[in-house]
């Protein structure tokens with residue numbers, strides 16, 4: 001056995017979106033596989049890795065502050081993640097110009113480079129305990145849900161986004177690897193699998209939808225086949241599969257029947273960003289030519305229980321009052337269930353910065369406020385329609401007052417929740433990570449209240 005006091009310890013700071021979280025999990029899994037320990041404090045660590053986010057200016061600042069703090073508290077810092085790929089106005093590596101003392105900098109999704117940097121500055125322990133790593137790897141999410149990242153990068157070039165310049169073009173993970181990872185997660189007790197990527201509908205495009213194998217059967221590297229296989233696998237473990245970042249291409253229609261049949265959750269996260277064709281064109285959005293309203297209404301006919309989540313940008317350069325009103329009308333008709341709306345904010349390096357007719361700050365904010373006001377009414381109405389219904393809820397938290405959980409309509413951290421009363425019968429207990437059937441008693445504009453049935 002190794003002496004734990006001699007085991008090299010690595011501190012880890014993980015910032016950013018679920019995709020960055022998956023990168024963090026892969027690095028932590030590898031560290032554990034090689035026998036490193038993770039330290040809970042800066043002082044206890046021999047070295048600190050900071051996984052950064054560079055998507056919007058606030059995230060850049062948060063990442064730079066985290067690097068500064070790690071340097072101050074520990075001194076030995078390796079930086080990875082999206083900000084690592086970012087250049088400053090002079091074309092120099094941004095992190096090195098601000099924090100020249102960092103040991104190494106890599107971009108996102110750079111497991112091998114990060115591990116090489118770790119080996120250089122904190123040599124591997126002599127006797128790695130490979131068998132100490134659980135088959136499902138090290139998860140940063142609670143035990144009952146996990147993210148499955150199906151691809152890296154993106155082939156689109158939306159004018160407001162710099163992700164492709166940081167993460168590169170689409171690279172789909174082999175379907176057999178994904179199925180194996182999902183199976184290990186379900187075996188380890190995961191009850192909800194959240195499928196993520198930059199563009200889930202594009203899965204397999206880069207490998208021309210080549211055929212892979214799972215359990216001896218051929219499965220195409222294609223979103224529909226992947227989702228079907230994941231749904232069937234999840235069913236065997238009594239678990240849920242939820243899809244994020246799906247663009248409204250025609251082939252997405254093929255997965256709606258899987259939702260209606262209960263193979264995957266009736267939930268679709270479709271980042272629309274706008275509704276007006278001219279604005280979408282200026283944004284260079286994928287599927288901008290699709291008739292999104294017709295498509296959404298058709299999905300609702302095919303699967304009446306479907307929850308649609310989306311994000312919008314208000315005040316994009318050149319957006320006229322008329323185009324903005326078109327967006328409001330779209331919202332009224334589409335009745336998106338869950339919506340986030342951002343006032344347009346220029347991101348350094350994005351081509352949208354060069355577009356004519358920027359919308360003044362106060363108008364962008366005002367439009368964002370108007371979208372959210374309308375959304376509040378829509379959400380309130382749609383949630384009210386659930387009062388009296390029985391829903392299945394996955395519990396994230398339990399205390400003496402009852403539990404907090406999520407139904408098929410609620411993704412963790414971004415959507416609302418269902419507050420569940422304790423069981424009336426004293427011998428029955430609500431448990432974290434367990435499903436419970438509840439009857440909805442009350443609603444507001446975001447959340448539901450319910451009692452176990």
Ligand code: SF4
Nearest residue numbers: 154156158161163198
């Ligand atoms: S689809 Fe557009 S917004 Fe999404 S990552 Fe690709 S370029 Fe960025």
